[in-house]
Amino acid sequence: MTQSTEAADPERATSASPLRRVSNYIREDLRPDAIAGLTVAVMGVPQGMAYALIAGLPPIYGLYTSIIPTIIAAVFGSSRHLVTGPTNAMCMIILSLTASLQNRYGVNLIEIVLALTFLTGLFQLVFGIFKLGGIVKYVSNSVIVGFTAGAGILIAANQIKSLIGVSIPESQGGHFLVTIWATLTRFHQANPYAFLLGALTILLLIAFRRYAPKVPGSLIVLVALSFVAGLAGWSEPGRGDSHVKIVRDIQEITPSFDIFSVPQMFLRPNLDLIRELIGGALALAILGLVESTSISRAIASATGQRLDFNREFAAQGIAKMVSSFCHCFVSSGSFTRSAANHQAGARTRAAAVFSAVYTAIVLVAFGPFANYIPLSCLAGIIMVTAVTMIQKDRLSMTWKSGRNSQIVVGGTLAATLLMPLETAVFVGVLLSIVILLRVTSKPDLTQLVQHSEYGFEEVPFNRAAPEPVAIINLEGDLHFAAAEDLDYELLQALKPETRVVVLRMKRLRAVGSSAMAMLDHFHALLNARGIHLVVCGIEEEMSKVLTGSGLRKLIGEQNIFYADNRIFQSTELALARAMGIVEMQRSTNETESRDSLRETLVLTTAADLMQKRCLRFGEGHQVREAMWLISQFQKRMNTAHPQSVFLQSREGKLTAELDTPAILKHLAKGLTTTDAAGLSEDALARSIEPRLFDDIRKIARPADITVKFDSPLSEVLWRASQNRFRSMPVSDAHGRLCGAFDEVAMLRGLTKLLHADQAKHSAPAAPIKVNPIQVPLT
Amino acid sequence: MIRANQLATAKFVRIGSGHSTAEAVGIAFDPTASTLREIVIVVLDNEGNVLGLVEPRDILENLGTELAQAGNESDTQITAIRRGLATPVVDLIRRDVPRAEANDTLAVLLSKSAQSEAAYLPMFDGALFVGVIPVTAIFDAICQLTLSGRTGDIPFLDP
Numbered sequence: 001m002t003q004s005t006e007a008a009d010p011e012r013a014t015s016a017s018p019l020r021r022v023s024n025y026i027r028e029d030l031r032p033d034a035i036a037g038l039t040v041a042v043m044g045v046p047q048g049m050a051y052a053l054i055a056g057l058p059p060i061y062g063l064y065t066s067i068i069p070t071i072i073a074a075v076f077g078s079s080r081h082l083v084t085g086p087t088n089a090m091c092m093i094i095l096s097l098t099a100s101l102q103n104r105y106g107v108n109l110i111e112i113v114l115a116l117t118f119l120t121g122l123f124q125l126v127f128g129i130f131k132l133g134g135i136v137k138y139v140s141n142s143v144i145v146g147f148t149a150g151a152g153i154l155i156a157a158n159q160i161k162s163l164i165g166v167s168i169p170e171s172q173g174g175h176f177l178v179t180i181w182a183t184l185t186r187f188h189q190a191n192p193y194a195f196l197l198g199a200l201t202i203l204l205l206i207a208f209r210r211y212a213p214k215v216p217g218s219l220i221v222l223v224a225l226s227f228v229a230g231l232a233g234w235s236e237p238g239r240g241d242s243h244v245k246i247v248r249d250i251q252e253i254t255p256s257f258d259i260f261s262v263p264q265m266f267l268r269p270n271l272d273l274i275r276e277l278i279g280g281a282l283a284l285a286i287l288g289l290v291e292s293t294s295i296s297r298a299i300a301s302a303t304g305q306r307l308d309f310n311r312e313f314a315a316q317g318i319a320k321m322v323s324s325f326c327h328c329f330v331s332s333g334s335f336t337r338s339a340a341n342h343q344a345g346a347r348t349r350a351a352a353v354f355s356a357v358y359t360a361i362v363l364v365a366f367g368p369f370a371n372y373i374p375l376s377c378l379a380g381i382i383m384v385t386a387v388t389m390i391q392k393d394r395l396s397m398t399w400k401s402g403r404n405s406q407i408v409v410g411g412t413l414a415a416t417l418l419m420p421l422e423t424a425v426f427v428g429v430l431l432s433i434v435i436l437l438r439v440t441s442k443p444d445l446t447q448l449v450q451h452s453e454y455g456f457e458e459v460p461f462n463r464a465a466p467e468p469v470a471i472i473n474l475e476g477d478l479h480f481a482a483a484e485d486l487d488y489e490l491l492q493a494l495k496p497e498t499r500v501v502v503l504r505m506k507r508l509r510a511v512g513s514s515a516m517a518m519l520d521h522f523h524a525l526l527n528a529r530g531i532h533l534v535v536c537g538i539e540e541e542m543s544k545v546l547t548g549s550g551l552r553k554l555i556g557e558q559n560i561f562y563a564d565n566r567i568f569q570s571t572e573l574a575l576a577r578a579m580g581i582v583e584m585q586r587s588t589n590e591t592e593s594r595d596s597l598r599e600t601l602v603l604t605t606a607a608d609l610m611q612k613r614c615l616r617f618g619e620g621h622q623v624r625e626a627m628w629l630i631s632q633f634q635k636r637m638n639t640a641h642p643q644s645v646f647l648q649s650r651e652g653k654l655t656a657e658l659d660t661p662a663i664l665k666h667l668a669k670g671l672t673t674t675d676a677a678g679l680s681e682d683a684l685a686r687s688i689e690p691r692l693f694d695d696i697r698k699i700a701r702p703a704d705i706t707v708k709f710d711s712p713l714s715e716v717l718w719r720a721s722q723n724r725f726r727s728m729p730v731s732d733a734h735g736r737l738c739g740a741f742d743e744v745a746m747l748r749g750l751t752k753l754l755h756a757d758q759a760k761h762s763a764p765a766a767p768i769k770v771n772p773i774q775v776p777l778t
Numbered sequence: 779m780i781r782a783n784q785l786a787t788a789k790f791v792r793i794g795s796g797h798s799t800a801e802a803v804g805i806a807f808d809p810t811a812s813t814l815r816e817i818v819i820v821v822l823d824n825e826g827n828v829l830g831l832v833e834p835r836d837i838l839e840n841l842g843t844e845l846a847q848a849g850n851e852s853d854t855q856i857t858a859i860r861r862g863l864a865t866p867v868v869d870l871i872r873r874d875v876p877r878a879e880a881n882d883t884l885a886v887l888l889s890k891s892a893q894s895e896a897a898y899l900p901m902f903d904g905a906l907f908v909g910v911i912p913v914t915a916i917f918d919a920i921c922q923l924t925l926s927g928r929t930g931d932i933p934f935l936d937p
Contacts, residue, residue, distance in 0.1 A: 557824045558796025573793070576804035583800050584864055624925060631921040640912040641817070642897050660917050661895055667920060668892035673876075676885035681779055684885040685923050692924060714845060714855045721842015726835060726897070743834040744817060750803055750841070 029347040036346035037354020039216075040083055040337050041066075044355060045362050046218040047086065047337070047385070049247065049370065050378040053162070054091035054155055055329055056099060057113065058251035059370070059378065062086050063363050064259055067356045069319035069331035074352035076315035078308040079296035083337040083352045084319055088385055089151045090288060090332045095158075096421040097280040105273045107264065114324045115265040116277050116284070121320025123285035128314025139290045142408035143428030145391065145398045147287075150416025150424065152389030155382060161186075162379035165194025165244065176417065193234040194244045194376035197225050201380025209384075218381050226373045235374060247378075248371035255367040257360065259326045283422035284330050285317075292316055292333030299342045336385075404435045443476035443486070447493060448504065450575065456568055466495035469578040471571065475507040478515040487522035498531055499585060500578035504571050506537030506563055516549035523554060532581050536561035536574035606711040609749050610730045610739040613637075615645040619655060623666065623699065624692035626658055641744060644727035646737050647700055654729055654737040656700035661726075666699045667691055706731045709738065713749050720746055780919055782882040786901045786909035791819050793867060795829055799837055800863040802870075818898040818910055821868055828907040830871030833897050840870055877902055878911050884923065887916045 052062030073084035208217025412428030445461040448471040561570040642660040841862040848858035
């Protein structure tokens with residue numbers, strides 16, 4: 001498919017002068033648009049007349065509706081291929097809405113339809129202006145499929161009487177089942193000629209679709225069979241029951257274009273009628289927008305055009321409002337004609353305008369001939385298109401998409417068949433929303449278990465091994481329906497061992513007052529059991545809700561952990577907090593056994609913490625050499641922790657210690673922050689240089705605090721607090737340096753203490769694994 | 779010219795002021811040396827404002843102080859350790875740490891790092907806390923500045 005010049009060169013389309021653009025259009029796009037417009041008109045003329053019959057209106061109104069709104073929607077809209085005009089589903093709703101109003105209000109049917117058209121357009125214009133395009137999102141695919149199929153059945157059933165040439169009094173019309181029954185009971189009155197023409201129309205159209213899909217079958221069949229009926233004299237008046245009704249019998253089509261008139265709703269407004277039409281107009285507006293956006297989006301996905309839906313909505317609204325002054329009924333984006341427009345090579349919105357112009361020419365030039373089209377032929381066309389509305393593939397796919405889709409599509413279909421059509425759309429939407437609420441009424445509950453190798457493991461809810469800390473992961477929507485009874489469900493995760501519950505709420509959405517009430521109640525239930533609540537994964541929105549509801553204060557800031565970019569960061573912190581709570585609870589019980597702690601205190605010695613790799617240096621070196629050594633050691637050990645250099649005598653005895661802060665202090669001697677602010681790096685280097693050559697003994701401090709290999713952890717910790725250095729040297733009985741450990745190693749030993757304490761107190765259940773909390777890396 | 783924000787890192791541990799030392803240890807601990815690069819805990823108040831920094835050194839000093847008062851009995855030592863672990867982390871915040879500004883030069887940083895024994899300086903951009911500067915990073919930068927291209931002078935190093 002050739003791309004539109006607008007699409008191919010958008011810059012040219014917007015920046016070129018108007019004259020240049022017209023010239024470019026004439027040269028490149030005029031011909032393909034004119035051809036595509038002709039194709040659409042050939043298809044649209046019979047469709048327009050037939051769809052008017054669906055709406056219960058004379059065919060001429062279908063032709064008007066194929067002209068005026070088509071032009072206006074094309075001018076103001078954004079889609080290059082959307083063709084607006086009469087559509088079968090909309091016409092069926094018009095019939096459903098207006099059929100009974102004519103007698104009730106004593107107003108002409110066409111005036112009621114014009115009022116309905118104006119109101120529908122007004123709704124759509126408002127949607128466009130206030131950018132309410134999102135409203136169509138609430139009409140799901142299942143609703144559209146169910147409604148379209150239902151409308152197809154209704155349309156086909158409604159046309160049986162016209163197809164077989166039976167007249168049914170208006171008093172016996174109404175529900176489609178009643179209409180079918182009335183038709184069947186009058187089957188003996190069927191006009192065999194009308195039936196023959198209708199049946200032939202259907203058969204020929206099917207044959208054209210199958211064997212010559214590109215040929216304008218509808219037009220050829222209508223012309224041919226009209227000739228047949230005319231030549232055979234079947235449509236001549238005065239034939240009694242065997243007279244085949246033709247278009248002229250409803251209202252004669254005259255080759256005039258005097259169509260402007262102000263609808264009566266402006267001249268003699270009937271407020272009761274307008275009030276009654278408003279609900280239907282809203283349904284038509286929404287369904288019309290769904291139709292228009294669906295087809296324009298489908299074609300745009302093939303052409304790559306970016307659509308402005310709010311502009312499209314406004315255009316559809318303007319088209320209806322203006323066309324209601326021109327004897328047009330409610331129009332919409334036509335699936336079939338838009339697709340034909342695109343396939344015929346339309347490049348710009350002018351193609352739709354061309355189709356309207358051709359239709360107007362047909363109306364003026366060939367209008368009188370259209371008067372001889374048999375109504376049964378139009379009924380045949382309608383029945384064929386109505387059957388295509390029942391999209392078997394889409395119905396089947398939707399039906400197989402699960403029980404929820406079945407309920408929505410089945411419910412909408414049933415509502416379409418049994419209720420007023422405008423109500424059926426809302427029933428479908430309501431069903432979709434109810435199903436959505438039902439599906440989302442239960443947030444996903446799982447439990448997290450910390451794993452020693454790969455962080456957290458997600459296990460089904462209530463399947464985690466009993467531990468003092470239960471981590472519950474809440475995901476999904478937590479609206480009012482979902483919050484109901486969730487607190488009691490959460491309690492199922494509690495075991496006799498549970499001391500702390502960590503609620504992870506990272507992916508929880510739509511939190512409202514019901515959810516906060518649930519959380520409040522859950523907190524109270526836990527309190528009654530002596531269990532603490534810690535929450536984590538708190539996003540900004542949830543944080544605000546927690547504050548506003550007063551739950552932040554109730555839970556306590558120390559028990560709230562906020563979501564971080566790093567996955568599970570806040571969960572890790574919350575778990576650390578939970579373990580802290582468990583620890584504190586235990587520490588209050590002084591009578592409990594301390595064997596495990598005691599063992600750790602005694603059995604963990606300096607040898608367990610020590611590393612043999614440490615910086616040893618002779619005593620007679622310069623500061624710069626120590627600096628070099630430390631910087632290389634830091635790089636090799638990949639550590640940012642301040643390191644020490646241990647000075648040894650010739651006998652290998654530890655004499656002194658020098659660390660990074662001490663060197664920095666030496667280099668910065670006499671340098672105030674104010675002086676430093678004015679120093680360039682070169683000046684800084686020059687000021688430091690003399691000190692680089694100083695003897696390290698000038699700044700090293702005596703290593704008078706050491707530990708032995710077998711010093712227990714308690715002594716290590718105590719001595720560490722006395723030592724001003726960040727590394728603790730380990731020496732042997734002769735005072736020789738064996739190794740050292742830094743603060744990190746001491747922390748490791750401390751964590752061992754925690755492990756021992758937790759392991760002891762979690763018996764008989766499996767010991768809690770306090771995995772190291774990963775410190776983020778550079 | 780090297781500025782403070784080139785030496786700073788935002789990868790550190792944040793913790794609320796209500797947490798205990800035990801929790802701080804749980805967060806700061808890691809068994810592998812390679813991941814122990816910025817073991818510094820930034821303590822925040824309820825509004826998210828930075829109250830100060832806590833280093834492993836501060837935790838150990840607090841435990842050592844408790845142990846020093848406990849005597850030689852293992853029971854009293856255990857009680858002392860538990861008391862030390864239960865200490866709110868906010869009580870361990872280092873008070874003498876000068877704050878670095880994002881546009882501080884290396885000279886200014888050197889001067890500030892020499893004013894305390896802290897291993898990390900908190901860095902602010904105006905009133906906004908943006909990260910921490912390890913003194914080892916300042917040390918490395920000084921080494922680069924003063925020792926670069928002069929390794930031949932250093933007698934103990936092999937060529």
